[in-house]
Amino acid sequence: MAVTAVVAVISGIVGLCVGSFLNVVIHRVPLRQSVVRPRSHCPQCDTQIDDRDNIPLVSWILLRGRCRSCHARIPVRYPLVELASAALFVAAAVRLGASWDLPAFCVFFASLLTVSVIDLDHFIIPNRVIYPTLVVLGPLLVLAAALDGRWRPLIDAGLGGAAAFVALFLVHFISPRGMGFGDVRLAGVIGVMLGWLGLRYVPLGLFLAFLIASVVGVGLIITRIRSRKDAVPFGPFMACGAVVAVLWGHAILHLYLGSRV
Ligand SMILES: [Zn+2]
Numbered sequence: 001m002a003v004t005a006v007v008a009v010i011s012g013i014v015g016l017c018v019g020s021f022l023n024v025v026i027h028r029v030p031l032r033q034s035v036v037r038p039r040s041h042c043p044q045c046d047t048q049i050d051d052r053d054n055i056p057l058v059s060w061i062l063l064r065g066r067c068r069s070c071h072a073r074i075p076v077r078y079p080l081v082e083l084a085s086a087a088l089f090v091a092a093a094v095r096l097g098a099s100w101d102l103p104a105f106c107v108f109f110a111s112l113l114t115v116s117v118i119d120l121d122h123f124i125i126p127n128r129v130i131y132p133t134l135v136v137l138g139p140l141l142v143l144a145a146a147l148d149g150r151w152r153p154l155i156d157a158g159l160g161g162a163a164a165f166v167a168l169f170l171v172h173f174i175s176p177r178g179m180g181f182g183d184v185r186l187a188g189v190i191g192v193m194l195g196w197l198g199l200r201y202v203p204l205g206l207f208l209a210f211l212i213a214s215v216v217g218v219g220l221i222i223t224r225i226r227s228r229k230d231a232v233p234f235g236p237f238m239a240c241g242a243v244v245a246v247l248w249g250h251a252i253l254h255l256y257l258g259s260r261v
Pocket residue numbers: 042043044045046047067068069070071072
């Protein structure tokens with residue numbers, strides 16, 4: 001318990017810093033800019049941002065959401081993404097404890113957050129996020145399997161990734177306008193991580209994605225925020241479904257399948 005608390009605190013701090021980098025990715029990747037260079041600068045006055053003004057969350061609060069040199073507003077989205085990243089890392093730490101697969105799930109959650117915000121903004125799920133995610137997750141999972149001496153989760157991760165990819169590819173094939181190919185690739189990544197937890201988590205995560213999407217979709221139409229014809233990106237719903245499946249999937253499956261889990 002004490003160990004989990006320490007791991008959760010460390011994860012939260014790492015999550016804040018990662019969130020700061022995710023802001024850069026969210027801003028630059030859709031513009032096809034490098035995420036490494038140049039250093040962050042104010043979009044309004046172009047002044048390079050000092051290290052002291054680049055502390056996640058803290059700087060935004062100290063500067064009261066304004067640029068130090070030109071006082072232009074810094075959108076509240078920046079600290080919110082950092083907070084969301086920290087919250088997801090803490091949630092992963094509480095769910096998994098001090099385990100070898102915790103880093104992989106933190107990377108997974110960070111990637112889901114990034115993809116969701118980009119998809120909401122631009123209606124795309126960039127390969128420049130999905131492929132690096134897979135390149136990082138692969139070795140992390142192999143390492144976790146080796147350190148645990150259990151290879152079954154790794155096999156299930158492969159099977160889960162393939163199954164989710166094929167399932168959403170079929171949806172894309174039937175309705176290419178409703179489901180983009182970016183969604184299909186994202187489903188592959190989600191299938192890998194949910195498969196690692198157990199194959200039954202894969203259909204659960206995808207089911208939750210469609211369930212949340214229909215509930216929110218109906219809500220948006222009833223409240224007239226969106227009409228039936230407006231496109232709504234599906235990536236954020238898949239991300240939500242995956243996060244819920246990771247964090248509460250065990251409880252949901254237990255409720256649904258009873259003692260068989
Ligand atoms: Zn400025």
